Amino acid sequence: MKKTSKNPITNKNYQIPEILDDSLGINNFLSRNNGKPVVVVQGLGFVGAVMSIVCANALNAEYAVIGTDLPSESSYWKIASINDGFFPVVSSDPKVEEYYLKTKKKDNFYATYDNFAYQFADVVIVDINLDVQKESSSDYGLSGFNVDLSSFKLAIRDIGQNCKENVLILIETTVPPGTTKIATEIIESEYIKRGLSIDKVKIGHSYERVMPGPNYIDSIQNFYRVYSGINKISADSVENFLRTIIKTDEYPLTRLGNTNSTEMSKVLENSYRAMNISFIVEWSRFAEEAGVNLYEVVNAIRMRPTHKNIMLPGIGVGGYCLTKDPLLASWSRQNINGDGNEGLMMSEMAVSTNDKMPSYAFNFLKSFYGDNFLKGKRVQLLGVSYISGVGDTRFTPVEIFYKELVKNECDIYLHDPYVSYWEELGLVVNQDLNTLNNDIDIVVFSTGHSEYANNKNLIKQLGKLDNLLIYDTIGILSDKEIYTLSKNHTVKVLGRGDI
Amino acid sequence: MKKTSKNPITNKNYQIPEILDDSLGINNFLSRNNGKPVVVVQGLGFVGAVMSIVCANALNAEYAVIGTDLPSESSYWKIASINDGFFPVVSSDPKVEEYYLKTKKKDNFYATYDNFAYQFADVVIVDINLDVQKESSSDYGLSGFNVDLSSFKLAIRDIGQNCKENVLILIETTVPPGTTKIATEIIESEYIKRGLSIDKVKIGHSYERVMPGPNYIDSIQNFYRVYSGINKISADSVENFLRTIIKTDEYPLTRLGNTNSTEMSKVLENSYRAMNISFIVEWSRFAEEAGVNLYEVVNAIRMRPTHKNIMLPGIGVGGYCLTKDPLLASWSRQNINGDGNEGLMMSEMAVSTNDKMPSYAFNFLKSFYGDNFLKGKRVQLLGVSYISGVGDTRFTPVEIFYKELVKNECDIYLHDPYVSYWEELGLVVNQDLNTLNNDIDIVVFSTGHSEYANNKNLIKQLGKLDNLLIYDTIGILSDKEIYTLSKNHTVKVLGRGDI
Numbered sequence: 001m002k003k004t005s006k007n008p009i010t011n012k013n014y015q016i017p018e019i020l021d022d023s024l025g026i027n028n029f030l031s032r033n034n035g036k037p038v039v040v041v042q043g044l045g046f047v048g049a050v051m052s053i054v055c056a057n058a059l060n061a062e063y064a065v066i067g068t069d070l071p072s073e074s075s076y077w078k079i080a081s082i083n084d085g086f087f088p089v090v091s092s093d094p095k096v097e098e099y100y101l102k103t104k105k106k107d108n109f110y111a112t113y114d115n116f117a118y119q120f121a122d123v124v125i126v127d128i129n130l131d132v133q134k135e136s137s138s139d140y141g142l143s144g145f146n147v148d149l150s151s152f153k154l155a156i157r158d159i160g161q162n163c164k165e166n167v168l169i170l171i172e173t174t175v176p177p178g179t180t181k182i183a184t185e186i187i188e189s190e191y192i193k194r195g196l197s198i199d200k201v202k203i204g205h206s207y208e209r210v211m212p213g214p215n216y217i218d219s220i221q222n223f224y225r226v227y228s229g230i231n232k233i234s235a236d237s238v239e240n241f242l243r244t245i246i247k248t249d250e251y252p253l254t255r256l257g258n259t260n261s262t263e264m265s266k267v268l269e270n271s272y273r274a275m276n277i278s279f280i281v282e283w284s285r286f287a288e289e290a291g292v293n294l295y296e297v298v299n300a301i302r303m304r305p306t307h308k309n310i311m312l313p314g315i316g317v318g319g320y321c322l323t324k325d326p327l328l329a330s331w332s333r334q335n336i337n338g339d340g341n342e343g344l345m346m347s348e349m350a351v352s353t354n355d356k357m358p359s360y361a362f363n364f365l366k367s368f369y370g371d372n373f374l375k376g377k378r379v380q381l382l383g384v385s386y387i388s389g390v391g392d393t394r395f396t397p398v399e400i401f402y403k404e405l406v407k408n409e410c411d412i413y414l415h416d417p418y419v420s421y422w423e424e425l426g427l428v429v430n431q432d433l434n435t436l437n438n439d440i441d442i443v444v445f446s447t448g449h450s451e452y453a454n455n456k457n458l459i460k461q462l463g464k465l466d467n468l469l470i471y472d473t474i475g476i477l478s479d480k481e482i483y484t485l486s487k488n489h490t491v492k493v494l495g496r497g498d499i
Numbered sequence: 500m501k502k503t504s505k506n507p508i509t510n511k512n513y514q515i516p517e518i519l520d521d522s523l524g525i526n527n528f529l530s531r532n533n534g535k536p537v538v539v540v541q542g543l544g545f546v547g548a549v550m551s552i553v554c555a556n557a558l559n560a561e562y563a564v565i566g567t568d569l570p571s572e573s574s575y576w577k578i579a580s581i582n583d584g585f586f587p588v589v590s591s592d593p594k595v596e597e598y599y600l601k602t603k604k605k606d607n608f609y610a611t612y613d614n615f616a617y618q619f620a621d622v623v624i625v626d627i628n629l630d631v632q633k634e635s636s637s638d639y640g641l642s643g644f645n646v647d648l649s650s651f652k653l654a655i656r657d658i659g660q661n662c663k664e665n666v667l668i669l670i671e672t673t674v675p676p677g678t679t680k681i682a683t684e685i686i687e688s689e690y691i692k693r694g695l696s697i698d699k700v701k702i703g704h705s706y707e708r709v710m711p712g713p714n715y716i717d718s719i720q721n722f723y724r725v726y727s728g729i730n731k732i733s734a735d736s737v738e739n740f741l742r743t744i745i746k747t748d749e750y751p752l753t754r755l756g757n758t759n760s761t762e763m764s765k766v767l768e769n770s771y772r773a774m775n776i777s778f779i780v781e782w783s784r785f786a787e788e789a790g791v792n793l794y795e796v797v798n799a800i801r802m803r804p805t806h807k808n809i810m811l812p813g814i815g816v817g818g819y820c821l822t823k824d825p826l827l828a829s830w831s832r833q834n835i836n837g838d839g840n841e842g843l844m845m846s847e848m849a850v851s852t853n854d855k856m857p858s859y860a861f862n863f864l865k866s867f868y869g870d871n872f873l874k875g876k877r878v879q880l881l882g883v884s885y886i887s888g889v890g891d892t893r894f895t896p897v898e899i900f901y902k903e904l905v906k907n908e909c910d911i912y913l914h915d916p917y918v919s920y921w922e923e924l925g926l927v928v929n930q931d932l933n934t935l936n937n938d939i940d941i942v943v944f945s946t947g948h949s950e951y952a953n954n955k956n957l958i959k960q961l962g963k964l965d966n967l968l969i970y971d972t973i974g975i976l977s978d979k980e981i982y983t984l985s986k987n988h989t990v991k992v993l994g995r996g997d998i
Contacts, residue, residue: 008784028777074851121536128802155628177785177789177791178789190550207774209803224802224803247977254799254802256795256796257791257798258790258791258997260789260790260791261792261795261796261997262787264786264789264791264796265796265799266799268782268796268797268800268809269806272778272800272806272809273805275774275778278845279770279771279774279845279846281841282844282845282846283767283843285826285841286676286763286831286832286836286843287763289832289836290676290677290757290759290763290831290836291757292676292756292757292760292763293755293756293760294761296755296756296760297755297760297763297764297767298767300725300753300755300764300956301764301767301768303723303753304708304723304768305807306808307768307770307771307772308804308807308808309805309806309807309808309809310767310771310808316551320768329785332789333785333789337785337788342784342964344782344785345781345782346777346780346848346852347781347782348844349848356533368565383893420809429802451712462873498756498757498760
């Protein structure tokens with residue numbers, strides 16, 4: 001049987017070629033883009049796909065851009081879709097579709113699975129994933145984890161076996177500090193095998209600060225960048241390249257001393273944020289115990305410029321970065337850079353604490369109904385995405401909450417204005433607030449989408465029902481809304497002990 | 500023998516009265532200030548003394564201000580000095596002396612030990628200390644702690660036994676959340692004993708954000724305030740009072756729902772900061788191991804508005820607040836508000852980590868010289884204060900560093916432009932950079948005073964010596980200075996692995 005790969009957005013099936021040779025396609029594309037410098041983006045995920053169209057619409061250069069990914073069931077559809085007229089990332093940022101259509105018009109963006117492409121590249125941008133294998137304990141807290149660099153190393157070797165001698169390799173993947181040095185050793189050993197000069201190796205590291213959502217493109221093109229190179233020539237080459245795709249006059253570049261530094265900078269950024277979130281977890285419980293409205297308190301504290309970054313309580317942390325980057329750092333300290341023993345305990349603890357947040361949030365339901373009386377309750381979840389304003393369900397804390405509800409034999413209804421299909425769980429999600437089920441017992445505000453805030457219709461709709469438990473896990477309800485809803489419902493807000 | 504109490508600034512000795520009756524002094528003062536509302540400030544420490552002169556120079560009111568403290572050897576000098584023309588707090592803020600002299604001119608500020616004063620008060624501001632009893636393990640990390648509310652309760656009872664029925668009691672002391680409620684019970688029980696109406700009890704809580712240093716007065720008068728009351732009348736009264744001493748048009752007041760909330764807000768603010776500092780400790784070591792300049796990395800990260808509050812590495816945390824406030828919070832959760840078991844683990848861990856920083860910093864010296872070869876080394880400490888620009892040695896991390904040097908039988912020379920006498924250790928401190936001892940082996944930058952930054956003379960002076968170990972624990976040396984000094988010295992910077 002022939003293997004296929006399905007685009008989950010369009011549902012279109014693409015047949016994976018049996019003979020993996022796309023040299024003709026690549027050659028044709030390059031001859032149509034004769035004379036343009038070639039940028040190959042390795043990895044067509046949330047970063048790589050968007051990075052490709054940013055490069056293909058560079059501010060002051062004309063590139064021929066080739067995106068590469070694997071010809072696997074889970075990835076091939078991205079390659080085929082790009083060439084077929086469908087961009088593989090859905091976004092609330094209209095610029096994403098606009099940029100993609102521009103590349104179609106200019107015909108300067110092509111996707112392939114064939115490493116034949118690397119030999120033409122002037123720049124290769126590495127945007128492949130590097131995951132952490134987590135082990136979780138029964139309450140979803142972290143109990144152990146591992147990082148496996150082997151696929152990453154293979155991808156780098158693939159470049160080294162095929163690239164031009166004077167290519168610039170720019171690693172954007174979030175990696176354990178020290179990884180670019182490992183990549184450099186791999187590239188150098190391939191250069192030696194191929195009789196190329198290792199003095200010519202140019203490798204840099206620069207991390208993106210991509211935020212899926214309404215400013216997706218701007219988060220690449222109009223934002224501060226940090227970069228480095230394995231030597232001065234590499235760093236200069238990265239700088240020259242970044243200047244062609246980023247508005248560096250408004251968002252100046254920052255060069256750091258070595259590649260360990262930029263790698264560390266990225267995971268430190270995200271660890272800082274993860275830690276800030278985890279810090280407030282204990283205080284949420286404390287506030288509930290002490291009759292305090294923690295939202296009110298945090299907002300009062302945020303008036304101080306030195307305390308602006310203090311976080312609000314919530315249901316938990318999701319997404320691809322904050323849930324793993326502190327672990328990449330700790331793993332590096334243990335396995336690459338450190339003395340082989342000590343990790344980063346506080347950063348690991350932050351991840352572990354954050355991982356437990358959804359089940360802590362869930363515990364309220366258990367304590368409210370008693371262990372056995374939750375069974376059969378009909379629960380409406382408002383929001384399944386991990387963050388407001390975005391349809392991204394990767395590692396969403398709502399998933400753990402949902403699984404707890406399933407374990408307790410609840411009937412669950414899903415709503416999210418940004419998600420029609422919850423990929424990780426294979427579930428259809430209602431996107432229309434006007435068609436919520438009325439026959440429910442519990443309503444959970446689980447994502448802070450603006451559609452749920454100050455929504456008079458929604459409050460009116462809920463007001464018509466009787467005797468609900470309304471559980472706001474993200475502090476989206478105003479005091480006035482809580483007052484209105486409390487007339488015929490029980491309202492509970494996570495982190496508030498004053499109601 | 501008669502007991503005396505010495506002003507450590509002027510060295511003047513004051514005899515403590517044997518018969519503790521200052522009714523005449525108080526009566527005389529009040530008759531000279533006839534008709535003015537009376538504010539009594541309980542506690543003449545770093546906050547209370549300065550709060551007193553702010554009240555005596557209120558923006559839109561004329562108060563008669565009485566400061567009270569205990570007639571003990573350690574405190575009586577403050578009372579006597581204030582009445583004798585010497586303000587008990589030395590500050591780099593010229594406004595402090597200016598405000599004090601204004602009160603002398605107006606004759607509306609008096610200090611006493613006699614609780615006779617409370618019966619005249621329209622407002623009593625509670626500014627007494629509430630300390631944490633810490634137990635430290637051998638490497639100075641926290642191993643246990645306790646909070647003893649008994650003196651605080653006695654001070655509150657003293658007010659309740661003597662105050663007018665319609666007094667406003669405003670607690671400013673940083674307390675474990677729940678303490679104002681405890682104070683309220685004490686006041687109510689005294690009202691009942693005295694036949695006063697407990698309906699008339701007015702108590703509020705508002706925390707100061709005093710920063711000793713060049714903006715001492717402004718940190719009270721020109722800064723955001725958070726407040727609350729035990730009921731609406733109390734909160735309104737606090738608001739009306741604060742409006743007379745704070746520029747509330749520029750720095751609006753924030754009223755929170757109950758006294759637990761403002762108490763929690765204060766300790767949460769400081770816990771957040773303590774945690775932010777402790778977070779970077781592990782990363783300092785990681786950076787050193789990985790050849791990274793953590794200062795450069797943190798500065799790159801701070802360009803993001805969401806990451807502005809990330810901290811730089813350093814020798815440790817000192818001062819009166821960050822070293823104890825997270826523990827007040829954790830103690831409250833365990834003993835006043837919580838379920839009697841769980842504290843705030845992350846906040847406790849932050850204090851413990853920060854407490855260990857100076858001995859971690861010190862360990863470098865040990866590893867550099869080897870365990871036994873540190874003995875007899877002559878060490879110049881540059882800075883003994885816990886923070887730059889201020890002469891405040893309370894809980895300074897340099898104290899632990901100093902004690903480690905003593906334990907290792909080093910000869911130690913002290914310098915600090917803001918400290919002439921290190922009170923806690925009873926040591927004289929050199930204030931003149933031009934008279935540093937030349938016969939030294941080690942120079943430690945231990946406080947980030949601006950006098951040490953970009954100081955060409957200092958670098959020249961050090962450059963003339965030979966073969967020093969220069970240890971910068973706070974990242975004050977520029978790359979250029981490090982380069983210059985490295986010609987004939989060894990330079991080490993905490994948190995930098997790139998040099």
